[in-house]
Amino acid sequence: MYDFTYHRPSSIEEAAKLLAGAEDGKLLAGGHTLLPTLKQRLAQPSDVVDLAGIAELKGISEAGGALLVGAMTTHGEVHRSELVRAKIPALAHMASDIGDSQVRHRGTLGGSIANADPAADYPAAVVGLCATVRTDRREIAGQDFFTGLFETALDEQELVVSVSFPVPEKAGYAKFANPASRYPIVGVMVARTGEGVRVAVTGAGPSVYRWSEAEQALTANWSAEALKDLTASPEGLNSDIHASAEYRAHLVAVMAKRALASAG
Structure with a gap:
């Protein structure tokens, strides 16, 4: 770990000033990403601003x-x-x-x-x-x-x-977790909200995204029947040692059905 100056501000304004005044400042929240990165010398910030005291x-x-x-x-x-x-x-x-x-x-x-x-x-x-x-x-x-x-x-x-x-009318979340990290290989949130039906998918691609086909199906019919024959496309999904893009696409449909069942 490289040397850095540690700060523990007591207000948002103080934290913002410390960050603005630092040559290369980093914010510390829970630290689950930043601390391992510092320990492995993959980052060399001039200042670390700990938000725990705010x-x-x-x-x-x-x-x-x-x-x-x-x-x-x-x-x-x-x-x-x-x-x-x-x-x-x-x-x-x-x-x-x-x-x-x-x-x-x-x-x-x-x-x-x-x-x-x-x-x-x-x-x-x-x-x-x-x-x-x-x-x-x-x-x-x-x-x-x-x-x-x-x-x-x-x-x-x-x-x-x-x-x-x-606060949604209904919502449910289901994920297929990596057994070691507990990160979702695929996680799906299904919700009926004031802005309509949302089906948000995490873990499957480079960033969270909405499964629009499932949203349209559930808007027309909020039931398991609406998702029965839907399949997700593997295009653009992650493929690694944990799961191929095709398997993740399969899990998107499975987790969406489980999330819907959880939502009721």
Whole structure:
């Protein structure tokens, strides 16, 4: 690990100033990607700004028919929240199955979506539940937030503050997990929302995407029958030692059916 200057600000404004004043500053949330990268000397930031001391980035509340989840709220807190379980049980279920207990204790919502790992769970919730990502500068529609492999719409030095999840009429999430990492080889969020039916797929491709054919079928008929004969295309999907593109395409259809069954 290379030398760097460590900061632990107590406010969003202080964090933003520290980041702006650093030659090459990096934000630290849960640290599950940044710390291994530093240990392997694959990155050499001048400054590391730890967000753990900023109280306004934590917590879960309800307002205007939506749940507002702070960026530094951990997966475990999302899973255990009675508010989340009551209003969006699919989101609580998703959080309960991320990694292992250590990961859920330290990993954060904001860190996960800012990192934009193609196999992360939360992108399916952000897109599938029509969420809005709030930063220290603006609001970004969940549909527009993820732009590619490890890429987001965030500008340089922009901080995720919270994510607003509108409460859906129905929602369900199912994934086929890698047995070692618990990352989804394929994960699917199916939701009936105020903006229509959403079917968001994570893990299968370079970035989260919507399965439009399934959305159209479920809009016409919200039932298992609508997905019975649907097949997903393997074009553009990931192919690696864990699963071929063709197998991932098969899993997209299977997980969509399981997510629908979970949604009811």
